Amino acid sequence: MLKYALLGFLTYKNASGYDLKHFMDVSTSNFWNAKQSQIYTTLKKMEKEGLVLSHTEPQESRPNRRVYEITTAGREDLKNWTAQPMMEIGSRKEKLLLKLFFSAQLEPQKILTELRLQKNLHQAQLNKYQTTTKNVISQFAASKDLQEDARFWEATRRFGELYEEMYIRWLDETIEGICKPVDRLENSRPVD
Amino acid sequence: MLKYALLGFLTYKNASGYDLKHFMDVSTSNFWNAKQSQIYTTLKKMEKEGLVLSHTEPQESRPNRRVYEITTAGREDLKNWTAQPMMEIGSRKEKLLLKLFFSAQLEPQKILTELRLQKNLHQAQLNKYQTTTKNVISQFAASKDLQEDARFWEATRRFGELYEEMYIRWLDETIEGICKPVDRLENSRPVD
């Protein structure tokens, strides 16, 4: 799957592994991310498969760059993938939900600490979508010949925004649902 | 991470790999799932690490069952994990968003087909959360000594419900955002 992300970026411009890592970090990382080592090994594999070509660009006082270029076969592979509709909904892994599912024996205070911490993190993430990410995309939409692309990027940004809003709402609901019984417990015996 | 899911289930009752696969399928699968082979290999590894113990239960006319039991070390490992707050938000992989991000060159009709198909799938999933899943949990809450646990299961179900509502809303928005420009294009030239 990472391969399609890399092919996607390479349709815009030739790039090195380092570049591609950076592109992911600032664009798709919220819904598709990869470590540097995985990017480098995947690019090697893709070159063997003929999806990309590479050449070395010497640099003075910097390590050489290995710049990748998408091939016709690569473009086709990418197009086949985007054109092929998915018949299932993607499976997710949400660590927090797994923890919560098995948290009945845990002290409510510890759960609350965790949920409140998560709320802060998700609020920060929401804020990022609404400011930084939004600005970056509208700058692309305004200037270059990427207005059309920017509409799709904006759709993925909007998903992030709605997702974080939903997440915060759920955290609020869940925190309250845990607080209420705790209050009852704490009020049922006299204060020391 | 799968290891914690397995430990979690084993705090309720001893179980075989087959049982555990079934438990996951009907409970955590929407936010944490695993294949049968991964469950079996992980259980073996966990036994080596002393987190679980197993014994063989002979059966007539059925293959023997290898039944696992959580150890004290296993309980501690699980508790350490649940008690340890996460300092980051979990990273997600959303195939659909990745496809959409690189779909500017694709025919709008193909994108619409994909999004509408996804809408159907997510509506079905939402429906499942609101009926089947909800019923299963409230039955547990009503009968057994699992009322407390059921509150947490309900919280994870509620996440699923909110998530699917959000997803459908986003799909509607996105479909409309793609349809409008398509309408303009189609109306800009006379009908054949």
Add this chain to the structure above:
DNA sequence: TTTTTATGTATAATTTATTATATATAAAGG
């Protein structure tokens, strides 16, 4: 009657992803 579903465990092969480490240097910040 044949096929599917359910019961059960196990391993091999492969793919995907993470962590850690090695090598090199320049510019900027504290």
Add this chain to the structure above:
DNA sequence: CCTTTATATATAATAAATTATACATAAAAA
């Protein structure tokens, strides 16, 4: 002056996950 950040690639080791396959039987459904 020292540390961090940025620039750049690469591999080894490990972990996590998927796909495929093998063995074995009974009941229920088509």
